[in-house]
Amino acid sequence: MTIKILIVDDSAADRLLIQQMLGEYQVVTANDGLEAIQKIEADPAISLVLLDINMPNMDGFQFLTLLKSDERYRKIRTVILTNYQDLDNEIKSLKLGAVDYIRKPVQMDLLRTRVAIYIELLRIQNAYEQKLQEQGLTYDVIFHQAPIGIAISQRSGISDNEDDILIDVNPMYERITGRTKEEQARVGWRNFTHPDDLERDRENLKKLREGEIQSYAMDKRYIKPDESIVWVHMVVAPLTLSTSNLFTHICLVQDITWRKEIEAKLLESERSKSVLLSHLPGLAYRCNYDRDWTMQYVSTGCYSLTGYQPESLINNRDISYNEIISPEYRTLLWNLWQQNLNEKIPFQYEYEIITAKGDHKWVLEMGEGIYNKKGEVEALEGIVIDISDRKQIENTLRFTNEHDPWTGLYNRNFLENLLEMDAKEQQEIKRAVISINLSSVQSLSTTYGYHYTQEFIRSIVDVLLPYCTETRQLFNTYENRFVFYVRDYQTKAELVSFCETILCLLDPLLSIERINCGIGVTEINSRNQWDVNQLLKNLLIASERSLELHERDLEICFYDAEMEKRLLREAEVKHELARIASDENDGGLFLQYQPILDLKTNQICGFEALARIQGGKIGLISPLEFIPIAEKTKLIIPVGKKIITQASRFYKKLTADSNKTLNIAINVSVIQLLNKDFCNIIQELIHEIPIKPESVCLEITESVFATNYEEINFILGQLKEIGFHIAIDDFGTGYSSLSREHELNVDCLKIDKEFINNLMQMNPELSFVSDIISMAHKVGHVVVAEGVEYEEQLQYLYRCGCDMVQGYLISRPIHEDAALELGRNSKTLDQILERNGAK
Numbered sequence: 001m002t003i004k005i006l007i008v009d010d011s012a013a014d015r016l017l018i019q020q021m022l023g024e025y026q027v028v029t030a031n032d033g034l035e036a037i038q039k040i041e042a043d044p045a046i047s048l049v050l051l052d053i054n055m056p057n058m059d060g061f062q063f064l065t066l067l068k069s070d071e072r073y074r075k076i077r078t079v080i081l082t083n084y085q086d087l088d089n090e091i092k093s094l095k096l097g098a099v100d101y102i103r104k105p106v107q108m109d110l111l112r113t114r115v116a117i118y119i120e121l122l123r124i125q126n127a128y129e130q131k132l133q134e135q136g137l138t139y140d141v142i143f144h145q146a147p148i149g150i151a152i153s154q155r156s157g158i159s160d161n162e163d164d165i166l167i168d169v170n171p172m173y174e175r176i177t178g179r180t181k182e183e184q185a186r187v188g189w190r191n192f193t194h195p196d197d198l199e200r201d202r203e204n205l206k207k208l209r210e211g212e213i214q215s216y217a218m219d220k221r222y223i224k225p226d227e228s229i230v231w232v233h234m235v236v237a238p239l240t241l242s243t244s245n246l247f248t249h250i251c252l253v254q255d256i257t258w259r260k261e262i263e264a265k266l267l268e269s270e271r272s273k274s275v276l277l278s279h280l281p282g283l284a285y286r287c288n289y290d291r292d293w294t295m296q297y298v299s300t301g302c303y304s305l306t307g308y309q310p311e312s313l314i315n316n317r318d319i320s321y322n323e324i325i326s327p328e329y330r331t332l333l334w335n336l337w338q339q340n341l342n343e344k345i346p347f348q349y350e351y352e353i354i355t356a357k358g359d360h361k362w363v364l365e366m367g368e369g370i371y372n373k374k375g376e377v378e379a380l381e382g383i384v385i386d387i388s389d390r391k392q393i394e395n396t397l398r399f400t401n402e403h404d405p406w407t408g409l410y411n412r413n414f415l416e417n418l419l420e421m422d423a424k425e426q427q428e429i430k431r432a433v434i435s436i437n438l439s440s441v442q443s444l445s446t447t448y449g450y451h452y453t454q455e456f457i458r459s460i461v462d463v464l465l466p467y468c469t470e471t472r473q474l475f476n477t478y479e480n481r482f483v484f485y486v487r488d489y490q491t492k493a494e495l496v497s498f499c500e501t502i503l504c505l506l507d508p509l510l511s512i513e514r515i516n517c518g519i520g521v522t523e524i525n526s527r528n529q530w531d532v533n534q535l536l537k538n539l540l541i542a543s544e545r546s547l548e549l550h551e552r553d554l555e556i557c558f559y560d561a562e563m564e565k566r567l568l569r570e571a572e573v574k575h576e577l578a579r580i581a582s583d584e585n586d587g588g589l590f591l592q593y594q595p596i597l598d599l600k601t602n603q604i605c606g607f608e609a610l611a612r613i614q615g616g617k618i619g620l621i622s623p624l625e626f627i628p629i630a631e632k633t634k635l636i637i638p639v640g641k642k643i644i645t646q647a648s649r650f651y652k653k654l655t656a657d658s659n660k661t662l663n664i665a666i667n668v669s670v671i672q673l674l675n676k677d678f679c680n681i682i683q684e685l686i687h688e689i690p691i692k693p694e695s696v697c698l699e700i701t702e703s704v705f706a707t708n709y710e711e712i713n714f715i716l717g718q719l720k721e722i723g724f725h726i727a728i729d730d731f732g733t734g735y736s737s738l739s740r741e742h743e744l745n746v747d748c749l750k751i752d753k754e755f756i757n758n759l760m761q762m763n764p765e766l767s768f769v770s771d772i773i774s775m776a777h778k779v780g781h782v783v784v785a786e787g788v789e790y791e792e793q794l795q796y797l798y799r800c801g802c803d804m805v806q807g808y809l810i811s812r813p814i815h816e817d818a819a820l821e822l823g824r825n826s827k828t829l830d831q832i833l834e835r836n837g838a839k
Contacts, residue, residue, distance in 0.1 A: 471487045727743070
């Protein structure tokens with residue numbers, strides 16, 4: 001008899017797939033329960049139905065109910081198709097008459113095995129019935145050669161605890177259970193059924209005997225004699241024998257131990273995948289290779305990442321994944337995927353998506369193509385991970401690295417990178433950098449505190465920001481220094497005009513706080529654009545130069561050839577100073593000596609030591625040039641020691657063969673004064689010569705009292721206690737006033753030559769010089785007038801009671817030999833003037 005299989009499923013794709021799997025059988029299909037009933041009524045050969053539960057018109061439950069209610073369909077066996085989660089549906093279906101279930105997605109080997117069992121059962125049942133009719137050999141051939149285990153039993157009594165009478169088993173059943181027919185009859189099937197499966201088996205058999213179910217199927221375990229376990233899929237059905245009134249049933253078993261092992265591994269794999277996906281900060285996917293990235297599968301993490309449920313993306317039901325991608329990345333991602341698939345390499349890229357709520361998130365996608373045997377792309381698989389937190393940290397770090405935290409302006413690092421990038425692009429436009437140097441604003445911190453200064457800087461930035469444009473950008477490059485990077489300007493005059501605008505804007509704020517501002521400009525060209533560090537260094541130098549000139553005349557300083565020449569000269573002077581500091585023979589350092597005349601005795605009473613440097617390549621260097629550089633570089637400390645030593649040795653020679661009372665005046669820098677243990681250092685230096693401290697007058701420029709007044713005055717007091725004389729040099733041009741002279745630890749005032757020069761340009765009787773002399777004498781100070789060049793000046797100073805004078809009228813600074821000769825020979829003022837040609 002022909003046996004046909006009916007597949008009932010509303011999914012055409014699933015019907016076609018199952019039909020292809022069962023290609024060796026006669027298969028017909030129906031798309032719902034109504035069509036299935038029509039097919040069964042039209043074709044009596046349909047004996048096995050593979051039934052989906054969820055269908056339109058007539059679902060699976062309604063179909064099973066109809067079959068159970070009609071005696072015509074008694075012999076039809078129904079196997080339901082379910083999902084892994086549909087346990088309740090499986091139980092309900094079995095109660096309605098289904099003999100077995102197969103879970104989706106359908107596995108080919110499992111489907112074929114189950115179908116083979118039921119086809120074999122139907123054939124055996126047909127053959128058994130035919131045997132009773134024909135008593136032929138067909139039954140024996142099928143029974144003994146069947147590829148599945150077969151056992152036939154009869155009910156022996158009423159009690160459920162009594163074993164059935166085993167009528168027959170085939171060889172395959174003996175091999176599966178590991179027991180012969182005789183052993184099974186003696187032991188009984190209940191005793192080699194696994195205890196965990198026994199109760200369910202007995203309940204099902206009871207329902208079968210009482211007619212509640214037509215048949216049943218279950219997976220169960222047999223225990224072999226060696227105590228190993230064998231898993232079987234068992235189908236039990238009643239077997240009607242016209243020769244017996246006892247209940248007879250047939251049991252078909254298929255060894256599925258291998259399948260159970262695979263299922264266990266699959267479940268473990270599914271569990272591991274489920275754990276992984278549940279903890280994945282994003283989603284996993286499988287999608288088509290199309291512009292919409294049509295999703296075939298999306299993990300549950302889709303909702304937390306995008307705000308859309310996974311099923312919303314499957315087959316683009318509500319939205320495509322491409323629509324979730326931020327628009328600016330869509331074409332880029334498609335091109336990158338194309339490139340990677342062509343090269344068959346994994347894909348990895350970071351981009352932004354837009355969630356269901358409209359929020360932007362940063363994600364990292366990692367995936368690869370799935371290829372068929374022809375090398376064609378079948379699908380794409382990968383994961384999309386939420387990296388918004390990491391991006392936020394990166395953006396914060398990038399902002400911190402590229403911005404000044406207080407003003408929010410881009411910093412030096414960003415400016416350097418921008419200048420280097422623009423240099424590589426070789427743009428045919430004019431470019432320049434403008435520095436706004438407010439380094440002197442730091443003095444506000446001493447007076448008002450750090451926060452006041454910061455707020456002041458913030459107000460400066462607020463004034464400058466409105467003048468930023470696409471071609472003019474503001475940076476904070478150093479503490480209290482700002483730079484405008486200007487691009488695409490036309491002329492130098494345009495830069496000057498902009499700088500003047502800046503000064504006008506800042507002047508009201510700076511004037512209130514009495515802060516100076518330096519404006520430096522460096523134009524960028526092919527010669528300086530590649531060394532960005534040097535470029536910004538030159539800019540700083542230009543602004544520092546502007547700051548130096550601010551008090552005399554507000555000036556915008558361009559870094560140019562002249563400034564570069566001046567810098568080279570300064571570098572050479574630094575080199576000479578460093579060479580002097582390290583040379584045991586003092587390098588090119590030498591001293592000249594200017595005589596000091598005592599107006600009361602009309603004779604030389606001492607000399608002022610004046611340092612000079614004879615450079616190797618740059619020639620003679622005046623103290624006006626090298627002293628500021630030496631102070632700035634702190635080389636004044638070692639060079640100053642050498643000056644003191646040379647002056648002391650000269651004085652020792654000067655007084656070696658003379659009984660005259662002379663002194664030597666040595667200029668001392670504030671840097672030397674504030675150097676640790678200066679008092680001890682100078683005392684040791686003159687002690688090695690040796691000369692007495694009382695013979696040395698240390699000259700301190702008046703401006704040193706502008707800062708650290710108390711500290712410096714204290715050090716001068718210590719020097720006086722040792723025996724040194726202290727003189728204030730250039731008096732009247734700096735910090736001191738006559739009213740405070742009595743507070744200073746000094747012995748002598750040296751009136752600046754500017755006051756002496758004025759005596760020739762104004763009525764001497766109106767000069768303050770006489771007042772300075774008078775006030776100084778009242779506090780016990782000796783007065784020396786510098787820069788005396790004319791007889792009229794000398795006569796005026798003499799009438800005012802000035803103690804000593806020096807200047808070109810007496811003598812220019814002279815070398816050591818000439819100074820020794822002048823000092824040893826007693827000459828009157830008239831003789832000196834006559835020698836100098838002043839008379």
